[in-house]
Amino acid sequence: MKRAGFANPWLPILLLVPQLTIIAVFFYWPAAHAIQSSFFLQDPFGFGSTFVGLENYADLLGNKEYLKVAGFTVVFTLLVTFLSLGLALLLAVKADNVIRGAKTYRTLLMWVYAVAPPVAGFIGILMFDQSTGPLTAFFQSLGWDFKLGVVYSDTAFAMVTVSVWKQVPVNFIFFLSGLHSIPVAVREAALIDNRSASGRFWDVTFPLLAPTGFFLLITNITYALFDTFGVIDTLVKGEPGNNPMNLVYKVYVDGFRGNDLGGSSAQSVILMVLVLALTVFQFRLVERRIHYT
Amino acid sequence: MASVILNNLKKTYPNGFQAVHGADFTIRDGEFIVLVGPSGCGKSTLLRMIAGLEDISEGTLSIDGQVVNTIDPADRDIAMVFQNYALYPHMSVAKNMAYGLKNRKISKAEIEKLVARAAQVLNLTEMLDRKPSQLSGGQRQRVAMGRAIVRNPKLFLFDEPLSNLDAKLRGQMRIEIRRLQRELGVTSVYVTHDQVEAMTMADRIVVLNGGRIEQIGTPAEIYHRPASTFVASFMGAPPMNLLAATAAENGAVSLGQDIQVAAGADLAAGRKVTFGLRPEDVALVAEGGIPFDVQIVEELGANRLLHGQVAAQPFTVSVPKDNPATTGRNQLLVRPETVHLFADGVGARI
Ligand SMILES: Nc1ncnc2c1ncn2[C@@H]1O[C@H](COP(=O)(O)OP(=O)(O)OP(=O)(O)O)[C@@H](O)[C@H]1O
Ligand SMILES: [Mg+2]
Numbered sequence: 001m002k003r004a005g006f007a008n009p010w011l012p013i014l015l016l017v018p019q020l021t022i023i024a025v026f027f028y029w030p031a032a033h034a035i036q037s038s039f040f041l042q043d044p045f046g047f048g049s050t051f052v053g054l055e056n057y058a059d060l061l062g063n064k065e066y067l068k069v070a071g072f073t074v075v076f077t078l079l080v081t082f083l084s085l086g087l088a089l090l091l092a093v094k095a096d097n098v099i100r101g102a103k104t105y106r107t108l109l110m111w112v113y114a115v116a117p118p119v120a121g122f123i124g125i126l127m128f129d130q131s132t133g134p135l136t137a138f139f140q141s142l143g144w145d146f147k148l149g150v151v152y153s154d155t156a157f158a159m160v161t162v163s164v165w166k167q168v169p170v171n172f173i174f175f176l177s178g179l180h181s182i183p184v185a186v187r188e189a190a191l192i193d194n195r196s197a198s199g200r201f202w203d204v205t206f207p208l209l210a211p212t213g214f215f216l217l218i219t220n221i222t223y224a225l226f227d228t229f230g231v232i233d234t235l236v237k238g239e240p241g242n243n244p245m246n247l248v249y250k251v252y253v254d255g256f257r258g259n260d261l262g263g264s265s266a267q268s269v270i271l272m273v274l275v276l277a278l279t280v281f282q283f284r285l286v287e288r289r290i291h292y293t
Numbered sequence: 294m295a296s297v298i299l300n301n302l303k304k305t306y307p308n309g310f311q312a313v314h315g316a317d318f319t320i321r322d323g324e325f326i327v328l329v330g331p332s333g334c335g336k337s338t339l340l341r342m343i344a345g346l347e348d349i350s351e352g353t354l355s356i357d358g359q360v361v362n363t364i365d366p367a368d369r370d371i372a373m374v375f376q377n378y379a380l381y382p383h384m385s386v387a388k389n390m391a392y393g394l395k396n397r398k399i400s401k402a403e404i405e406k407l408v409a410r411a412a413q414v415l416n417l418t419e420m421l422d423r424k425p426s427q428l429s430g431g432q433r434q435r436v437a438m439g440r441a442i443v444r445n446p447k448l449f450l451f452d453e454p455l456s457n458l459d460a461k462l463r464g465q466m467r468i469e470i471r472r473l474q475r476e477l478g479v480t481s482v483y484v485t486h487d488q489v490e491a492m493t494m495a496d497r498i499v500v501l502n503g504g505r506i507e508q509i510g511t512p513a514e515i516y517h518r519p520a521s522t523f524v525a526s527f528m529g530a531p532p533m534n535l536l537a538a539t540a541a542e543n544g545a546v547s548l549g550q551d552i553q554v555a556a557g558a559d560l561a562a563g564r565k566v567t568f569g570l571r572p573e574d575v576a577l578v579a580e581g582g583i584p585f586d587v588q589i590v591e592e593l594g595a596n597r598l599l600h601g602q603v604a605a606q607p608f609t610v611s612v613p614k615d616n617p618a619t620t621g622r623n624q625l626l627v628r629p630e631t632v633h634l635f636a637d638g639v640g641a642r643i
Contacts, residue, residue: 185379188346188366189440193393195367203392207383 031272038265049262056266066250066267073225073246076160080224083164085216088171089209093201095172096179124162125234149236149243156244159235163228171216178212179205218282225274247271295357295370295447295480296322297343303351304338304504312338314504315352323478325471329491330501331527336484337452339501343482344373344450357447367396372441373450377457378433380425386436387412387421390443397444411443414473431462442473449474449481455490467494488528492516500524518633522567522640525633531572531598533633536606538568546634549604552583557629560643567640569633572598572611575625582624585610590618599623 006012038056040049060066127135130148139146146154182205190204226248233252236243245253247267255264297320304313312335320326328336341347343354345366353360361369372393380389387408394404412418415435425433434454441449454470455463471494474481485491491498492512500507500515500523508520519525525533538546540560546568547553560566573596577585585608587601597618599610603625610625612618634643 183377183379185375185377186381188344189373189375189379189381190392191346192344192366192371192373193440194396195365196396199396204381210383 034265034268034272036265037261038269040262042259042261052262056262057270059263060266060270069245069247069250072156072244076156076163076228076244076246077221077224079160080163080167080228081217081220083160084167084171084220084223085213087164088168088216089175089213091168092172092175092179093205096176124165125231128158128162128235149239149241152242152244155235159228159232159244162231162235163224166231167220167223171220174212174216175209178209181212182208214282218278221278222275225271296320297357297448297480297482298355299343299352300354301352302339302342302349302354304335304342304347305350312504313342316506317352318499318506318509320480320482323480325474325481325483325494325496326499327491327495327497328482328484328499328501329486329488329528330507332486334501335504336486336501338504340450340452340482340484343448344371345369369448370446371448371450372444372446373452374437374441374454376453378425378437378454380433380436380440382425385422385424386417386428386439389425389436390439393440393444407443408439411439414442415439430457431466434458434466438470438473442477442479445477446479449479449483451481451483453485454483456485456487463490470494488530492528498528500527502527518642519569520642522569522635525569525635529571531609531611533569533571534603534608535635536568536570536604536608537637538566540564540566544629546632548583548606552604554583554627554632555629556632556634558632558634558643560634565637566643567635567637569635570627570631572609574631575610575627577610577612577616577618578624578626580624582626585623585625587618587620587623590620 037049039051039053041052041055042049127133128148130136133148136146136148148158149155186204186208187200190200194200194203225246228246229248229252232245232249236245236249248271251264251267251271254260254267258264299316299318299320302313302316303311305311316339328339330336338347342349343356345361345364349362354362356369356371381392384392390408390411391404394407399407408421409418412421415438417432417435417439420428420432420436425436428436434457437454451470455466458466467490470483483490483494492515495512497509497511498515499509502523508515508524510518510520515524515528519528519533522535526535536548538548540558540562541547541553542562544556544558544560545553546556546558546560546566548568554568556568558566583603585599585601585603587599589600591598591600594614596611596613597616599612599618600607601610601620601623602608635641636643
């Protein structure tokens with residue numbers, strides 16, 4: 001292969017500058033700032049700050065409230081991740097079976113799924129609306145006095161449901177394309193070797209979906225940890241009260257509502273470390289192991 | 294081991310394209326049948342109908358006396374070797390071979406024994422723990438073979454299993470597959486578009502063209518008595534020379550205004566025919582033959598190909614390596630018993 005080169009060594013650097021600037025301004029600078037302020041105690045009125053070393057971190061780890069949120073975050077993340085992945089995989093496999101050959105139908109279906117996520121999230125929230133939501137009405141007709149934003153477990157239920165609802169379409173598309181990347185002949189060989197459809201799925205299809213699956217696992221964990229902020233915010237309507245929230249939302253609540261910039265910075269630093277760990281995990285273990293070709 | 298009866302099998306794809314127009318023949322127990330024909334003629338379609346991977350649109354298929362039209366591939370007791378091997382990429386060689394057995398409720402100890410034996414036959418013992426991605430093309434091909442033979446099925450199906458190998462390996466595997474099939478005695482259907490494979494491996498060849506069967510016969514029958522101009526030009530390398538001709542008096546045919554060849558034919562004078570002659574069936578003579586203008590001499594080592602014209606139509610002759618060959622005007626000796634005549638138009642043998 002021919003390697004393209006630049007005659008002027010400054011040109012590639014010039015071309016990289018916009019990208020690097022954006023990363024520096026919107027990522028490294030705030031991150032550095034967060035790390036720095038996590039070692040300080042801010043005056044609530046913004047008049048000054050005192051260096052307190054690791055005290056912010058120590059406070060967090062001894063704080064019952066923080067540990068409770070951390071616990072909820074773990075449960076919430078696990079539920080959202082596994083439900084989104086499981087449902088999407090089920091739908092993709094079923095769709096793939098039905099649709100073999102019927103191209104237009106598949107395109108239509110994919111289309112709906114591709115358009116859906118942002119809209120779906122919004123609709124999901126409307127469904128749980130306390131006064132007009134059909135789901136709320138439905139639960140109440142079943143005798144479940146569903147109270148969004150009042151009862152802790154009810155709010156948690158709605159959070160998980162809407163977050164899953166919003167993520168399933170994305171996963172579905174990835175799984176469907178993952179299914180299509182399995183060579184037809186391999187599936188046919190399995191058809192000859194194993195008469196049981198579920199056996200073929202677990203022995204051949206599922207392992208061959210592993211690269212897609214692990215990629216989605218990481219993105220879904222990230223999604224459940226960070227990108228559900230909007231869902232949580234809409235559901236608790238900015239009134240944290242006794243409501244469940246995850247760690248990211250707590251950073252916002254403590255920092256911007258409670259004006260505890262030092263403590264909330266310490267929380268963000270902990271989250272940054274978490275992301276770093278996830279990324280390392282992805283590159284080290286997953287990317288290296290799960291490729292067959 | 295089983296016989297297979299194809300009773301007027303037809304295939305129309307959902308888009309309305311008819312890929313197979315009535316395949317009607319019987320495969321005898323232990324026979325090695327080769328389906329051959331140009332690309333797109335329906336070979337794979339026919340094979341996949343036998344495997345159960347493609348629905349049968351019309352007609353019945355029986356394996357071992359049982360109609361299997363609606364029976365799942367896994368229950369037909371067949372094994373198939375695919376063109377790109379279709380190995381399970383996440384399983385080791387041993388697991389690839391064992392998978393079909395495992396699902397047929399065979400005991401672990403028995404599976405191990407069978408896999409070990411198949412691996413030994415195919416020289417794969419060293420590689421049982423490797424993944425397919427760690428094997429060469431030829432080794433993968435052997436694993437695919439192993440996956441088929443380890444099951445000892447009623448029927449082997451091969452879809453161009455050697456087309457991804459280099460010429461030398463292809464030659465070796467050709468012999469290997471044939472030897473294994475003889476030893477095991479498993480009825481086999483083998484698809485290829487390579488006429489050398491067809492000739493060397495088959496007990497009987499089925500020549501397909503555009504979804505229709507042109508001829509079924511032993512390699513010798515196909516070579517010596519091709520049923521149509523299509524078979525004549527498809528089987529044999531270089532292909533048979535086919536010239537437009539007209540029947541003349543006394544069983545001769547005339548190729549041009551003043552070229553007459555004795556052909557032992559009994560045809561009404563003046564009838565238009567196609568005159569066929571294999572390149573290796575003619576000899577060069579010093580004089581008294583028909584004129585042959587050679588334009589190009591192709592050196593092949595064991596023999597030479599002379600390309601030129603007879604009666605202003607393209608013609609090729611193959612001569613043994615020590616025959617002198619020159620471009621320019623040559624004379625050809627045609628023996629009447631080597632002449633093939635075909636009806637003009639439809640191309641059926643006369
Ligand atoms: N799913 C399908 N839908 C419609 N037409 C098809 C389908 N599969 C194959 N065909 C057509 O049927 C014909 C026969 O196909 P087939 O694959 O059997 O050919 P083949 O003889 O195996 O060719 P090759 O040597 O290239 O493998 C071709 O013209 C092909 O275009
Ligand atoms: Mg084919």
